[in-house]
Amino acid sequence: MASLSTTFVASQTFLGSTAGRRLPVLRPKATFSTSIRAVSGGIACTRNGRRRFMVPAASRHLIGSVTKTEGLRFAVVVARFNEIVTRLLLEGALETFTRYSVKEEDVDVVWVPGSFEIPLVAQQLGNSGRYNAILCIGAVVRGETTHYDAVANSSASGVLSASLNSGVPCILGILTCEDMDQALNRAGGKSGNKGAEAALTAIEMASLFEHHLKG
Known part of the structure; x- marks a missing residue:
């Protein structure tokens, strides 16, 4: 040496x-x-x-895999409000799960009225012990009042709290946009599909926890 x-x-x-x-x-x-x-x-x-x-010496690097998906189970919580956007986000997410070999029977979709209701359901699903990751999909579009700010902030912080309280990765796939054009552009338009991106994040985080961080 x-x-x-x-x-x-x-x-x-x-x-x-x-x-x-x-x-x-x-x-x-x-x-x-x-x-x-x-x-x-x-x-x-x-x-x-x-x-x-x-x-x-150099520490180990623990990274979730997007190819080791066998046995991983996911729940997708989707808001019905602004469904013209959220359904496109859901389609992108489901296509991504299929592309990365997640079986259809290993994905459950749960519909809720709006983005504000997503965190509570996500935490309940996380606490059930049935899922490796929870994907949260919604679309909040600014209107004429401050309602937008309240829902956007509460839903984002709520998804984080659901992760911390349940110990299961809850992935934020809730759009917060200035207008409907921005939302549609991010639901399969020129800015891509954020539902698909969030699904890929869910796979990586589920793999990280299952293969490296499991207690």
């Missing part, structure tokens, strides 16, 4: 005199050596033959 060794000399300074001038004179006092070398599991630093500390 490669190693790097360095010898250091500690010195003492005192004052002498030459031709009436006081000059610094260096006298060796002590020597010690330090070596740094690669070892299994990290980098060791040794001083005077004694190991002083260990620098850990």
Whole structure:
């Protein structure tokens, strides 16, 4: 293994005199050596033959797989409000599950009135122990009042709370858009299908928990 060794000399300074001038004179006092070398599991630093500390090597990287989907089960909670958008998001999600070999019988779809109702149902599904991840789909479009802000903020924070309280990944697939054109563009239009993207996130998170973080 490669190693790097360095010898250091500690010195003492005192004052002498030459031709009436006081000059610094260096006298060796002590020597010690330090070596740094690669070892299994990290980098060791040794001083005077004694190991002083260990620098850990690179840590393991745990990543969810989108190809190991066998046995994973998913629930999709969908808001009926703005169904012209949410149904397109759902179609994108279901197509993604199929593309990544998730069996149709391993996906349950639950409809709720609106995005505000999604978090409660998501948490209940997470607590059931039947699913590896919950996908939450909705569409909140700004109107003339502040109702948009209340629903958008509450639904987003509610989905996060459902994840934390149930211990099951709850994926946010709720659009918050300024107008219907923006929403449709993100439901299969020129901006892609955010339902499909959220489904892919659900697969990766389900795999991460199942294969690496399972208690």
